[in-house]
Amino acid sequence: MNGSYGYRPVxxxxxxxxxxxxxxxxxxxxxxxxxxxxxxxxxxxxxxxxLAYLRVQLRGTRCRPYGSDLALRVSDSTVRYPDVAxxxxxxxxxxxxxxxxxxxxxxIFEVLSASTATVDQGAKLAxxxxxxxxxxxxxxxxxxxxxxxxxxxGPQSFRDDRFGSVRDVELPSLGLxxxxxxxxxxD
Numbered sequence: 001m002n003g004s005y006g007y008r009p010v011x012x013x014x015x016x017x018x019x020x021x022x023x024x025x026x027x028x029x030x031x032x033x034x035x036x037x038x039x040x041x042x043x044x045x046x047x048x049x050x051l052a053y054l055r056v057q058l059r060g061t062r063c064r065p066y067g068s069d070l071a072l073r074v075s076d077s078t079v080r081y082p083d084v085a086x087x088x089x090x091x092x093x094x095x096x097x098x099x100x101x102x103x104x105x106x107x108i109f110e111v112l113s114a115s116t117a118t119v120d121q122g123a124k125l126a127x128x129x130x131x132x133x134x135x136x137x138x139x140x141x142x143x144x145x146x147x148x149x150x151x152x153x154g155p156q157s158f159r160d161d162r163f164g165s166v167r168d169v170e171l172p173s174l175g176l177x178x179x180x181x182x183x184x185x186x187d
Contacts, residue, residue: 008031009030009031009032009077010028010031010032010033010077011031011076011077012028012073012075012076012077012078012079012101013076015028015033015079016071016073016079016100016101018033025038025081027079027080027081028077028078028079029078029123030077030078031077031078036081037115039111039113040113042142042143043083043111043113043142045142045185045186046083046111046140046142046183046184047067047068047083047084047109047111049182049183049184049185050065050083050084050109050140050178050183051065051067051084053178053182053183054084054086054176054178057176057178058086058174058176061088061174062088062089063086063087063088063089063106063174064086064087064088065084065085065086066084066085066086066087066102067083067084068081068082068083068084069081070085070100070101070102071100071101071102072085072101072102072103072105072108073101073102073103074103074127074128074130074131075127078127079101080124080127082105082108082109082110083109083110083111084108084109085102085105085107085108085109086105086106086107086108086174087102087104087105087106088106103131103133104131104133105128105131105133105134106133106134106135106136106173106174107134107135107136107137107138107171107173107174108128108134108136108137108138109137109138109139109140110124110137110138110139110140111140111142112139112140112141112142113142117141120139121139121148125137125150129150129152129158132155134152135151135152135171135173135174136149136150136151136152136171136173137149137150138150138169139163140183141163142184144163145166145180145184146163146164146165146166147163147167147169147180147183148160148161148162148163149161149169149170166180167180168180169183
C-alpha cells in the first residue's frame with residue numbers, strides 16, 4: 001500500500017495504458033495519479049508560439065519539439081506532460097510515432113500558471129534535473145512575460161537565470177535563440 005492513500009502505487013507502464021477520455025488529463029506522481037486542469041488562453045498562446053517557432057528552427061536537425069500530448073517518462077513511477085519538450089536523435093524519428101512517452105528530453109519548457117508554478121519550479125524541476133539528457137529547463141510566465149532558464153553546467157551543476165530581466169531564451173547546446181517577441185507574440 002502507498003502510505004495513507006490505501007491503494008497500491010501505479011507504475012508508469014500501467015499509467016500510459018490508461019485512457020482518461022478526451023476531456024480529462026492526468027500525470028503520474030510517484031505512483032499516484034493526479035488530475036490536471038486545463039490552461040488559460042495565455043498559456044495556450046505561449047505554448048503554440050513555442051511549438052510553431054521551434055518546429056521551423058529545428059527542421060533538419062534530428063531534433064523535434066513536442067507539446068503536452070506526449071508524455072515524459074521521468075521514472076518507473078512518474079510520468080509528466082511538459083508544455084513543450086525537445087527530443088533529439090532516435091526519439092525524434094518517425095519510427096517512434098506510435099510511442100506515448102519518451103524519456104530523454106534535451107530541453108523542457110513549462111508555461112506557468114498560478115495553480116502550477118510551485119510544483120513546476122519545485123518538484124518537477126528537481127525531477128527534470130535528475131534526467132541526464134536534460135540540458136535546460138525553461139519556465140515561462142505568460143502574465144508577467146518573463147522567463148527563467150535553468151541550464152546544466154555539469155552532471156549535477158546548474159546555472160539558474162531567474163526571472164527579472166526581459167530577454168531572449170538562449171539554448172547554446174542546440175545553437176538556438178528564441179526571441180522574446182516570438183514567445184509572447186499575440187498575433
